[in-house]
Amino acid sequence: MSAFTPTLASFSLAGKMAVITGGARGLGLAMSKALVLSGADLAIVDLNKPEATKQTKAIADMFQQKYPNQRVPRITAHYADVSSQSDVDASIAQVLVSHPKITNLVTCAGFCENSTAVDLPPDRVKRLLAVNVEGTYYYATRIAKYMMERGIAGNMVFIGSISGSIVNVPQPQALYNASKAAVRHLAASLAVEWASRGIRVNCLSPGYMLTKIAMSVRPFYLFITSSSLIRPIICFLILFLFLSNLPRR
Numbered sequence: 001m002s003a004f005t006p007t008l009a010s011f012s013l014a015g016k017m018a019v020i021t022g023g024a025r026g027l028g029l030a031m032s033k034a035l036v037l038s039g040a041d042l043a044i045v046d047l048n049k050p051e052a053t054k055q056t057k058a059i060a061d062m063f064q065q066k067y068p069n070q071r072v073p074r075i076t077a078h079y080a081d082v083s084s085q086s087d088v089d090a091s092i093a094q095v096l097v098s099h100p101k102i103t104n105l106v107t108c109a110g111f112c113e114n115s116t117a118v119d120l121p122p123d124r125v126k127r128l129l130a131v132n133v134e135g136t137y138y139y140a141t142r143i144a145k146y147m148m149e150r151g152i153a154g155n156m157v158f159i160g161s162i163s164g165s166i167v168n169v170p171q172p173q174a175l176y177n178a179s180k181a182a183v184r185h186l187a188a189s190l191a192v193e194w195a196s197r198g199i200r201v202n203c204l205s206p207g208y209m210l211t212k213i214a215m216s217v218r219p220f221y222l223f224i225t226s227s228s229l230i231r232p233i234i235c236f237l238i239l240f241l242f243l244s245n246l247p248r249r
């Protein structure tokens with residue numbers, strides 16, 4: 001078997017094992033494919049386990065077609081509602097039954113509420129913050145604890161949003177914007193807290209992407225989204241920059 005060189009050596013994820021939340025569809029699925037094509041083993045953690053399971057096979061087939069003579073990375077699917085601490089713990093335990101270690105984390109599970117602020121009911125407020133903010137917090141802190149206990153120098157990428165830095169118009173989504181601002185600042189804060197433990201944390205803030213989230217909102221949003229073919233490519237290049245072996249300091 002020839003040496004597996006899917007990408008430049010410093011960007012390669014060969015020998016890494018990545019967990020991605022929300023990897024069953026949309027941006028998470030696209031990132032899952034990219035992680036595997038760069039050589040990482042992968043665990044997809046999602047609310048929709050049947051879809052995640054279906055995608056593990058599709059990703060493995062894609063890899064085999066592209067690199068017929070290489071070992072197909074180990075790809076597994078797991079259930080968790082990331083807003084539940086006990087689900088998060090159970091899913092990590094399950095991932096570790098199938099994989100010897102975890103070196104990388106991408107937190108992509110999240111959703112948007114398009115509602116004027118005065119009309120958003122309290123249960124939807126709680127749910128949005130629980131998934132987007134608490135879900136990122138639980139997953140990151142649990143994996144960081146696991147890495148610290150084993151002295152693993154790991155990399156994490158949180159998926160924020162351009163809406164965490166600016167206010168796009170006309171869609172009303174104040175709480176979503178605030179939740180993504182929280183994700184962005186959580187990444188910065190944890191990066192500082194965990195740097196001395198060898199754990200690197202970054203936040204990637206995508207612009208509009210044509211996924212199921214985007215299709216649930218206004219035609220104007222769709223118009224912007226469909227005109228942005230170049231954005232996913234830029235996002236994935238940045239994702240690999242953050243997850244790869246480039247020097248930490």
Ligand SMILES: NC(=O)c1ccc[n+]([C@@H]2O[C@H](COP(=O)([O-])OP(=O)(O)OC[C@H]3O[C@@H](n4cnc5c(N)ncnc54)[C@H](O)[C@@H]3O)[C@@H](O)[C@H]2O)c1
Nearest residue numbers: 022024025026027047081082109110161208209211212213
């Ligand atoms: N699509 C965009 O334009 C865009 C732009 C900026 C940021 N984002 C962010 O990117 C991420 C993915 O967005 P997308 O457009 O691919 O969404 P999507 O709805 O297509 O996919 C989201 C995935 O996350 C999973 N998920 C949702 N809630 C979950 C939970 N509580 N626990 C576990 N899994 C859960 C879903 O089952 C689904 O597989 C989100 O965090 C979103 O805020 C999206």
